[in-house]
Amino acid sequence: MDTYCTRCGRPTGEGDHAACRARAAYGPPRYCPECARRMIVQVSPSGWSARCSAHGEVADEAGGGTAREPV
Amino acid sequence: MATSTEPTTSTGADLATDVLAVARAQVLDRGEGLDEQQVLDVLRLPDDRLAELLGLAHEVRMRWCGPDVEVEGIVSVKTGGCPEDCHFCSQSGRFESPVRSVWLDIPGLVEAAKQTAATGATEFCIVAAVRGPDARLMSQVRAGIEAIRAEPDTADINIACSLGMLTPEQVDELAAMGVHRYNHNLETARSHFGSVVTTHSWQERAETLRMVREAGMEVCCGGIVGMGESVEQRAEFAAQLAALEPDEVPMNFLIPQPGTPYEDYEVLAGPEALKTVAAFRLALPRTVLRFAGGRELTLGDLGAEQGMLGGINAIIVGNYLTNLGRPAQADLDMLTDLHMPIKALSQTL
Numbered sequence A: 001m002d003t004y005c006t007r008c009g010r011p012t013g014e015g016d017h018a019a020c021r022a023r024a025a026y027g028p029p030r031y032c033p034e035c036a037r038r039m040i041v042q043v044s045p046s047g048w049s050a051r052c053s054a055h056g057e058v059a060d061e062a063g064g065g066t067a068r069e070p071v
Numbered sequence B: 001m002a003t004s005t006e007p008t009t010s011t012g013a014d015l016a017t018d019v020l021a022v023a024r025a026q027v028l029d030r031g032e033g034l035d036e037q038q039v040l041d042v043l044r045l046p047d048d049r050l051a052e053l054l055g056l057a058h059e060v061r062m063r064w065c066g067p068d069v070e071v072e073g074i075v076s077v078k079t080g081g082c083p084e085d086c087h088f089c090s091q092s093g094r095f096e097s098p099v100r101s102v103w104l105d106i107p108g109l110v111e112a113a114k115q116t117a118a119t120g121a122t123e124f125c126i127v128a129a130v131r132g133p134d135a136r137l138m139s140q141v142r143a144g145i146e147a148i149r150a151e152p153d154t155a156d157i158n159i160a161c162s163l164g165m166l167t168p169e170q171v172d173e174l175a176a177m178g179v180h181r182y183n184h185n186l187e188t189a190r191s192h193f194g195s196v197v198t199t200h201s202w203q204e205r206a207e208t209l210r211m212v213r214e215a216g217m218e219v220c221c222g223g224i225v226g227m228g229e230s231v232e233q234r235a236e237f238a239a240q241l242a243a244l245e246p247d248e249v250p251m252n253f254l255i256p257q258p259g260t261p262y263e264d265y266e267v268l269a270g271p272e273a274l275k276t277v278a279a280f281r282l283a284l285p286r287t288v289l290r291f292a293g294g295r296e297l298t299l300g301d302l303g304a305e306q307g308m309l310g311g312i313n314a315i316i317v318g319n320y321l322t323n324l325g326r327p328a329q330a331d332l333d334m335l336t337d338l339h340m341p342i343k344a345l346s347q348t349l
Ligand code: SF4
Pocket: B082, B083, B084, B085, B086, B089, B090, B091, B092, B093, B128, B129, B130, B131, B164
């Protein structure tokens, strides 16, 4: 089980995340489940990718192109 | 008590004064959109007349637009970190939003266009979270369009852009790049705009739209319903959009975004959202009226179908800019079930 909620970034063991779960279908993860850092997220028409600077990238099947930090 | 001999509608309303009876003659038969007061009368109809209203809006759409549905995909080429303060927006850099800044590279942009084309969509819209484009964004868009045109799968797709407020030079540049339609939403009624955005004005947005039209690009302008506006202001907005004669109106329903000033706003009730859809169709009989963001949350699957049978004739399929939609295939299946053909590229040339 994730340590942190990917929707609100708070520990999953604390507080109520029912609203976060309800919204999960409409948004990609925003916080890293391992460290709660805000992730770099790119959404594409049929996918998304989310990258934590410490824990790497997760993506759904189609992926979201290559998201990179603004330069 | 006098006994009325006036003809009445199926629900007993007076035919001479009932707004739907008036709309049938004015909008359906003559193609003249409802004015602000009439739209307000429609928005105030009781819920037990919703089915009748949606039925009329659908007839109007079929009569003046036809059965085809225009399908579009969108992608964000520059996400987050916007200097503006639109209170609904998770991409404003002024709020504590979890959305971080990111740029999409050219291969990613081409891939997004391919994903869009694979659904049968004829429209692909490139969007950036900016007040207006700088030289870097303009060159990214130019390179992206060239790369999309060079791919066999996406060479013919219509490309639209939504890059914020433009200078006259940028308008001309985009037109020269072959951008066929430009999206710039007025968002809400003019009288409500100041409580939604403080960093620029309604008039500044309208000025960009004026230039877009002058340059020969199609005008796409809509907004978001459910941002604390009154019913009167919804009617005002419909009339202001109608006065603009836009080629397309995208209708969004507020998704309360974490960290934004509107994070605790209630999601619009389904019947209210559908009433607004139908009322906007009656104000804009010939416009491409597109379901955009928020429909999944506000209307669910059943409501989406009701909207398609209540005045909508265009959809965004797949994901949005920072939010996810339902799978594109679910929408394509819905259109098949409803016997609504996807508008083909040949019809748009
Ligand atoms: S200008 Fe666009 S991206 Fe920027 S805050 Fe407003 S709606 Fe969001």
